[in-house]
Structures are given as C-alpha cells and as structure tokens.
Amino acid sequence: MSTIYVMEAANLFAGDHDPTASKHLSLAELKLPPLQEMYQEHHAGGSRVQIEVAVGIQKLEPTFKLNGWDPDLLTQFGLGSSRQKVFTAYGVIRDKRTGLAIEAKAIIEGRLGKIEPDAFQRGELQGHEYAINEVMHYELWFNEKEKLFWDFFSSEWRLDGISQNDDERRILRVQR
Known part of the structure; x- marks a missing residue:
C-alpha cells in the first residue's frame, strides 16, 4: 500500500560522546550528502554509440545551518582538530497514511x-x-533498519544490510 513520508523535525549531535552536543535549539537546516555516481564516457572502436560507465561514487559532503553562534563548534x-568527529542526525518522519512517527538516523564521520x-543585519537572526x-x-537508517552503510577504511558498502562488494573485498583480501 502506498504512502508518503514527510520529515517533520530534525536534530543534530556534533559529537556522539557528548549528550549536551544537541543542536535542536539552533538547527535551521540539515542536508544529508547527495548520493551521486561518477561516470566515465567510453566510445568503443567498434561501436556507433558512446556509453557511460559507472566508476564510483562522488565524495559525500553533508551540510547544516545553525542560527546564532556556536563557540563549541568553532573549536x-x-x-587544528586532528581527528574526525562523529555527527549524528535524527529526523522525525511521519507516515501520512498511518500517522506513525518513524526515526531516520544518519551517522557521519568527518571533519568540520x-x-x-x-x-x-540588525534586526535579523544571524546564522552560520x-x-x-x-x-x-556514513550510515543511513530508516525505521531502525540499515538502508546504507559505507566505511572507507574497511571498504564495506551495504544497501539494506546486504554487502554490495563482498566479492571484491574477498578477491583483494581486504579484511573488515
């Protein structure tokens, strides 16, 4: 049965180790990284038509906007910060058919x-x-189910919890 899912609210934690790192009071905008494949054009010598061949996925770059100043994020x-940070975003997704609230979660390890x-501008709320x-x-979860998982260091790529590159990792002897 068809339905529509609408995000109603979001929160971002800039550092999972700190429960006070919630940005729910200042979060104005949150954009998860676009998922976009990279392609290389190929026109074979014996072919009349050029094709494009998928060769990977473009870098992931999530963004967010906070109203006001955040001195903790400045540091x-x-x-100056030699380690990557964990950013976890939570969203309240509403199933418009049933009215059920569903959790969406994204876990991102990167650098600010x-x-x-x-x-x-005087009289307006300045943001960053x-x-x-x-x-x-990067991990993306919907209704407590893993939808997407990628880790650079283990070369693991999963969709709906199913590895998409076990054969490649096995052949290259890449351990988890």
Whole structure:
C-alpha cells in the first residue's frame, strides 16, 4: 500500500560522546550528502554509440545551518582538530497514511571543514553554514533498519544490510 513520508523535525549531535552536543535549539537546516555516481564516457572502436560507465561514487559532503553562534563548534574546525568527529542526525518522519512517527538516523564521520557566517543585519537572526568534509564513514537508517552503510577504511558498502562488494573485498583480501 502506498504512502508518503514527510520529515517533520530534525536534530543534530556534533559529537556522539557528548549528550549536551544537541543542536535542536539552533538547527535551521540539515542536508544529508547527495548520493551521486561518477561516470566515465567510453566510445568503443567498434561501436556507433558512446556509453557511460559507472566508476564510483562522488565524495559525500553533508551540510547544516545553525542560527546564532556556536563557540563549541568553532573549536572543532579544520586542521587544528586532528581527528574526525562523529555527527549524528535524527529526523522525525511521519507516515501520512498511518500517522506513525518513524526515526531516520544518519551517522557521519568527518571533519568540520567549513564555517560560513551569514552577513550580520540588525534586526535579523544571524546564522552560520557548516560543511562536513573528509567523510570516511556514513550510515543511513530508516525505521531502525540499515538502508546504507559505507566505511572507507574497511571498504564495506551495504544497501539494506546486504554487502554490495563482498566479492571484491574477498578477491583483494581486504579484511573488515
């Protein structure tokens, strides 16, 4: 039976180790990374038609915007922070047919690579746009089910909990 799922609310934790790292009061915008394949064009010598061949997936770059200033996030920025951080986003997704609230969760390991303040204008709420770069791990969960899992260091790629590259990892002797 068809339905429609609508996100109604979101929260972001900038550091899972700290339960006070919730950004629910200042979160204005959250954008999970676009999933986009990379293609290479190929026109074979014996072919009349050029094709494109999938050769990988483009880098993942999630972004978010917070209203106001966040001095704790300023200290997580850039090269001064040698380790990656864990960012966990939660969303309340509403099944419009049943009215049921469903949890969406994204776990992202990366570096806070960009902080861009809005121009200050008296009488308006100034915000800051942030980008998470150097993403090395990404998980997307819907209704407590793993939909997507990728980890750079283990070369693991799963969709709906099913490995998409076990054969490749086995042949290359890449351990989990």
